[in-house]
Amino acid sequence: MALNRRVKIRPPKRNLNDGVDIEKSWNVLSFAISEIYNKNASNLSFEQLYRKCYHLVLRKQGEQLYNNVKAQLRNHLLDKRSGLVEMIKSTLGSSTLQASVPFKADILVQVNKDWEDHCLCMRMISDVLMYMDRVYVKESQLPMIYDVGITLFRDYVIQYNNNEIGTILNHILMSGISSNRSGRLVDKFLIKSIIKMYESLVGDNDIGVNKNSDYEENYYLKSFEPFFMERSFAYYSELSNDLTKLENGLNYITRVNEIIIEEENMSVIYLPKVTFPKLIQLLDGILLTNNIAKVVDFKDQGFNFWVLNDEYKQLNLLYSLVSRIDKSYGFIQANLKKIVLEEGSSLEAITKESVRNNVNDTKKKRGPKENLTQYAIGWIENVCKLKEKFDIILEKGFKNNTDIQSSIESSFVEFLNQCPKTGEYLSLFIDSNIKKSSNNKTEEECEKVLDKCVIVFRYLKDKDLFEKYFKNHLTRRLLQQKSMSIDLERSMISKLRQEVGSLYTSKLEGMFRDMKVSKDLSLEFGNDKKTNFEANILTTTFWPLQINKDDDQVIYPDALVELKEGFEKFYLGKHRGRNLTWAPNFGSVDIRTRYKKRAYEINMPTYAGIIMLLFEYHGSLTFEEISEMTNIPKQDLTRHLQSISVAPKTRLLKKIPMTKEINPADKFIINENFESSTSKFKVLTVSLSNKVENDNERTETMASINNSRKFEVDAAIVRIMKSRKTLSHNELIAELIKQLNNRFNPPPSFIKQRIESLLEREYLERNSENRSVYTYLA
């Protein structure tokens, strides 16, 4: 713009409405406001009103205008209020403030309508008075005229006369919500709009002083919410009482679940977001936290019932309910644990019962040992079943929650280790499943069973004890060729290795290696000598065999001596410097012989074979004579004589007299009349299959375990100290327990004892300054 041209700037016209009468302008505006309230705005010219306001403000009449408008609004609202009170009175009758006010939609509708009208009018008025808002109100830092209108509505309609209308409205709303809760149909949107109105009612009580009040409680928070929460509390408490009285867990959780859904839906529809968490907290607290423990104890349809009857749906529901109040599911965990322990200990009785029934059914006579074995196998089987059951419950009921899973597992660990014989039982169970002909399972089925065994194994604390039994049983299976398949055995070992590492299984694997090497050797030897001779060369440290010194004294028949010496020469020629010890009590021989009826090929233990061969040259022999001629240890001799002269199917020898017991004076002769339905058969040795140990054997096993534990702990301590040099007592123990975890849990006293022993033997010494610190002595 070229200001230098010195043009004259035209002044704005000020004189159009000059001399405008302030009083008159106000009257026009005041009339307009009434007209707006009467919905006659179409007769008003916005421009004119705006202009009036504009001039009033320009003439510094803003303050008066503001106050005048306020006063007029107040009067108008008071009128409205009286109308409302009138209406309420006529609707409710005179007893307006009783506790139970019926849900009168009319009143709400009217209030809502008045409110909406008021809002609209206020918008119009504030638009008309925009200039005042923009100029005067801003300058004087007053609330905008619209906000003033809202506050006025609260103060002169809702809260006027000691919150008269407000209280009634609260009650009406509440009774609406109550009827909605009890399933009756109410106009939710009406409730919602009133609550919305409540939320809009912000501001201090005194409008005049109201400055910079951005953060205030609205009427909803101040008045309705506390009331609502109080009522909800009563409602939930009553519900909870009613539901607990029914003593039906299923009913309880389904109802609670329904209520939760209802309340949530309700909240979403007409409650502000702020209330939602509060309400849910209240709800969860009353219906879940306070009562959930009771659900367990309900006899019909309680937690225990669901677990025992595999009611996954209910458990799932319960799970999702509990997830609302406790994300760690402590409640479920504790109760599951209780059930697992109870179930676990009841297995004993159940298994005993089933074994007893079994015995009664088959009417077979069995020794007590066999029954015990049966019990052991049955027990482990039941444990597996129980585990399986809880696995499914975990998956279907508790969404595989890891916390719950670990609590189930720890419960299993607890009850499995309560029984000191679990290791032995487990090994027996595996034995019975892997053995040939013991059942008609396919290999895949067996694999599955073995997988379960590994889980039980995982829970065992004394894994070394299990190892000992497993080794014993495995030895019998391998040497007597009783395994269903070597692959199965190998897969079992590899499962164990996966579980606890190769250190644990190295000896077991060594056993398999020995078997393999022996097979090749025997084949080679057999080809040389044109004989069918199988030798198993067993590394002493791998195999849990007791080398019996008496075995060396055994006198072999010539035929066997030749073979024996031949093999010794052959083997030592291959491997110089090795020491071969014969263990005839584990071997077997095939003997072809003729009885009256026909010729038979009989497979029998080596000792039995030796005995039989004596009868090539002798007609009759006494026990004493046999013992002298063979040098077979008496115990073994008795056993084998029993199997070839007493056992009904393999009575190759005739015993005189015919009694069950073998006495030193008994005579034996060839049983000429022997006959068998097959031409090839096997002589079974009495009591050589894997059975539960009796108490003596058990004490022995425990002693040997204890012995080997000593070495293991010693070795572990030395290993640790060698690498760490100095360690405090507690650190050492922690490290020790960590290392030995795969085998057993040594009690602290035991560890202390071993440390003492090592101190004595001067592997370690105590630090001179700090007595609880050990130093390794190289």
Next chain:
Amino acid sequence: MSDLGSDIEQDSKPRSKYVKLVSSDGFEFIILRELAEISPTLASMLDESFEFKESKLNKIVLREMDSFLLEKVVDYLYYHKKFSDKDDVPDFEIPTEMALELLVAADFLNI
């Protein structure tokens, strides 16, 4: 309320795309509604939910402005619309002699 006179036509469909602005000396400017609504003041006057006379008739009589001024105002509204979303905005021509009047009008219209 009679000072608006009876010269307002009972005309125009509700919500026409155009609105009529009338100056104090009787000139009528017919402009797009959206242009008028640039001014909050005019927009409120035209707000349908309020049902003021102006919104019914789609016609606003501006007693404060003569035709010269109103023309300039309308100019400005077009100018505003044309350049509102552009970066390179040329100056709006304001005749020096009208500067003060325009200032007042702008205050009035809140633009």
